[in-house]
Amino acid sequence: MGLSKEELQFIDTYLKNSEVIYTDVRMELTDHVASAIEQELNENPSETFYEVFKNYMISNKKSLLKSNEEQKIKLQEKIAIRFGKGFLAKEVLFLLALVILTPRLLELNLSETIKFGVNFSLCLLITLYYHIQFYKTKKTSIGSGIGAVVGYTIYLPIYIKNPITLLVLIPVMVLALLLYRKMRKRLSKHWLFVSMALFTLVCGALLILFAKWSEHYLTENILEAYFFFQLIMWYVLFKTLMSYKKELDIKYQGIFS
Secondary structure: OOOOHHHHHHHHHHHHHOOOOOHHHHHHHHHHHHHHHHHHHHHOOOOOHHHHHHHHHHHHHHHHHHHHHHHHHHHHHHHHHHHHHHHHOHHHHHHHHHHHHOHHHHOOOOOHHHHHHHHHHHHHHHHHHHHHHHHHOOOOOHHHHHHHHHHHHHHHHHHOOOHHHHHHHHHHHHHHHHHHHHHOOOOOHHHHHHHHHHHHHHHHHHHHHHHHHHHHHOOHHHHHHHHHHHHHHHHHHHHHHHHHHHHHHHHHHHHHO
16 A cells, blocks of 8 residues: 555654755655555554554664665765766767867857856856755755765866866766775775875875976867866756756655655
């Protein structure tokens, strides 16, 4: 037997009062709890929802709330990975190929002030979109996850003036994510922080050396193509946010409709 809308909302409200504050995490846990309760009710039809729910929480509340943090991390990683995969979309690959293969078509001779203004404006628009759709309407766990992605995206046009360094920076960022996912299961929070800090220092020093070495290879065409690459990044980020919102709305309607 399936649970009613009121029973699902009861579970959701209980989790919210138990400080599971993020909507997307709460939906994942609500679905998990509801499935366990449905199974118990099917096996013991004489019991009521509230009896089964009470007994379930007595036995599982501690582990359930612990999984709250784990679920939040998984969802944040999901956003970062989806953002990365967004660069493999057909239209994005086409635009990237256009930028790389036809640099002379992109000779707009834009000043650094204009480039910064365009990037800063896009950053404000996407941040506003996130605030309205993912925080004000439904408070979601992707705040820090998407915040990191937005941070990296705006970091490139502001601080990375030599786009050749992306040949090192992007693989290092991917490697850092893979190492973090593997090491967080084996190390305490303290040693995980120390390990990642040392990794960042070593890679940062190598990146600085590589940047200085590659400066004499920079051309105006490369810098012009880099600006268009920045615009493509904002497109991929916006598309990532929109797809996650659609997924969140569908799941929300599926549980509470």
